[in-house]
Amino acid sequence: MRFTKALFAALWLVAAGCGDDSATGGAGGTSGSSGTSGSGGSGGSGGMIDAPMGTGGTGGMGGMGTGGMGGMRPDASLNDAGANKTTITPNQVQCQGGPCTTPANVCCATLGADGGVSVMCEASATCPMMAPLSLACDGPEDCTGNQVCCGQRAAGGLGFRSSCTTANQCMGMGARPMCHDHTQCPMMTDSCCELSLGGAPAFTGRCYAPGTEPAGSACDTP
Secondary structure, X not given: OEXXXXXXXXXXXXXXXXXXXXXXXXXXXXXXXXXXOOOOOOOOOOOOOOOOOOOOOOOOOOOOOOOOOOOOOOOOEEEOOOOXXXXXXXXXXXXXXXXXXXXXXXXXXXXXXOOOEEEEEEEHHHOOOOOOEEEOOOOHHHOOOOOEEEEEEEHHHOEEEEEEEOOOOOOOOOOEEEEXXXXXXXXXXXXXXXXXXXXOOOXXXXXXXXXXXXXXXXXXXX
């Protein structure tokens, strides 16, 4: 099956870190000789439940020489009433065309000779190590014991892979425990923020420390 261009492009951006792990505002343009310092963003929106108040983005106006204007940082939408939870699906991960049964199978993306991308359920042992996508879990309900489902960059930093491991091993750039609600997150990182690919409804999320939620994300909080 062919992955839609929009979905694959969004996956590529998430895996590369764009729009993720970023708690600061949009950077201003390249400063010119008369560039002004960046101005702070606006405060939190009153319409959000538990939204951060009065601590807007650090973006603002960039240099006025060759640079442009930096974007305002939209606050994360924090909700403690369950609105930002995703469905817990034990031993299943979502994939193109339907769910895959874990741990025997993963949702695997492979690149074809023509440059196209196919995404389907494959046996865990046959999904290439450098595949641009390999989902073996989407939450701790797919793992055993006290393991977490760790989502991290793959394929040289340009792909995304999830697997069951310990919380201590799920560390480093781009690596975060995956979750469906805040109760599935390790202590001190109990904001579960939806991970949406290509505009499709979010089916999982990743854990963040309070105050570090990605800009514009929807998060389930305690």
